[in-house]
Amino acid sequence: xxxxxxxxxxxxxxxxxxxxxxxxxxxxxxxxxxxxxxxxxxxxxxxxxxxxxxxxxxxxxxxxxxxxxxxxxxxxxxxxxxxxxxxxxxxxxxxxxxxxxxxxxxxxxxxxxxxxxxxxxxxxxxxxxxxxxxxxxxxxxxxxxxxxxxxxxxxxxxxxxxxxxxxxxxxxxxxxxxxxxxxxxxxxxxxxxxxxxxxxxxxxxxxxxxxxxxxxxxxxxxxxxxxxxxxxxxxxxxxxxxxxxxxxxxxxxxxxxxxxxxxxxxxxxxxxxxxxxxxxxxxxxxxxxxxxxxxxxxxxxxxxxxxxxxxxxxxxxxxxxxxxxxxxxxxxxxxxxxxxxxxxxxxxxxx
Numbered sequence: 001x002x003x004x005x006x007x008x009x010x011x012x013x014x015x016x017x018x019x020x021x022x023x024x025x026x027x028x029x030x031x032x033x034x035x036x037x038x039x040x041x042x043x044x045x046x047x048x049x050x051x052x053x054x055x056x057x058x059x060x061x062x063x064x065x066x067x068x069x070x071x072x073x074x075x076x077x078x079x080x081x082x083x084x085x086x087x088x089x090x091x092x093x094x095x096x097x098x099x100x101x102x103x104x105x106x107x108x109x110x111x112x113x114x115x116x117x118x119x120x121x122x123x124x125x126x127x128x129x130x131x132x133x134x135x136x137x138x139x140x141x142x143x144x145x146x147x148x149x150x151x152x153x154x155x156x157x158x159x160x161x162x163x164x165x166x167x168x169x170x171x172x173x174x175x176x177x178x179x180x181x182x183x184x185x186x187x188x189x190x191x192x193x194x195x196x197x198x199x200x201x202x203x204x205x206x207x208x209x210x211x212x213x214x215x216x217x218x219x220x221x222x223x224x225x226x227x228x229x230x231x232x233x234x235x236x237x238x239x240x241x242x243x244x245x246x247x248x249x250x251x252x253x254x255x256x257x258x259x260x261x262x263x264x265x266x267x268x269x270x271x272x273x274x275x276x277x278x279x280x281x282x283x284x285x286x287x288x289x290x291x292x293x294x295x296x297x298x299x300x301x302x303x304x305x306x307x308x309x310x311x312x313x314x315x316x317x318x319x320x321x322x323x324x325x326x327x328x329x330x331x332x333x334x335x336x337x338x339x340x341x342x343x344x345x346x347x348x349x350x351x
Contacts, residue, residue: 076131
């Protein structure tokens with residue numbers, strides 16, 4: 001049974017893009033320099049409302065800078081696209097499912113892929129090309145904070161049906177990823193949301209990868225979350241589809257009462273244990289990659305996350321934490337020869 005039992009016995013080299021991270025804000029040049037050769041993918045939000053200030057008028061200068069700077073360091077951007085402009089909805093978290101909003105969403109996606117995809121105009125004349133290959137449709141649709149008026153698998157399937165054909169028409173090599181689903185209180189459990197989604201007729205043709213945000217306080221909890229989702233995938237006939245861990249992390253500093261606040265050394269130990277387990281089970285779980293949340297600490301208060309501010313690999317001032325050292329060592333060891341056991345990955349928290 002997928003997700004269940006024995007780890008894979010081999011430690012083959014993993015793809016360069018397997019290890020990624022998620023940005024909480026603009027990425028500084030110094031951070032990109034450190035990431036070069038270590039971090040394969042940089043997952044960033046593409047906020048539709050920020051890129052289309054007026055109907056049909058696109059502003060891509062900021063996104064151009066982010067994508068271009070990452071590409072110059074050999075890092076491929078992995079965007080998640082969401083946020084409906086005020087011209088189409090009074091609530092940016094109400095998805096564009098019908099009428100003018102749906103049509104505008106489809107045009108916006110086409111413009112994005114035409115610009116940054118495999119044959120994108122952005123890459124013309126550039127010495128270093130890192131076209132976007134994976135497009136993630138929305139973010140955490142099982143969570144009321146990101147999907148209004150309430151999480152609804154059938155409504156999300158409608159958004160996928162509107163999105164996937166446009167993305168693929170603009171770039172035949174593009175892959176459509178489900179929005180990452182997360183363990184949240186205000187919404188549906190990850191496996192419940194996915195089980196209901198996979199039951200819908202025709203939905204499986206509208207995505208290539210399943211995405212998961214299995215936030216966990218221990219490796220045992222991480223195992224539990226992934227195994228449950230893998231079982232849902234297998235029972236839906238989707239056992240061969242890749243699973244992308246598009247967010248995973250704990251904090252070095254933050255709410256002292258949170259099980260996700262572990263101190264600087266504890267954060268590093270958790271990262272090593274989690275990455276070790278994911279490498280160990282990479283083949284069995286059909287893992288496409290893992291993105292650590294987050295790249296850098298954030299000073300902005302988040303009322304929905306007690307640990308996000310301190311989850312970075314780097315401090316706000318750019319100073320690296322012990323977790324960055326572990327990330328770097330593990331990624332380099334795994335990608336260049338698959339020496340997972342030599343990268344300090346025997347630490348398995350809670351086992």
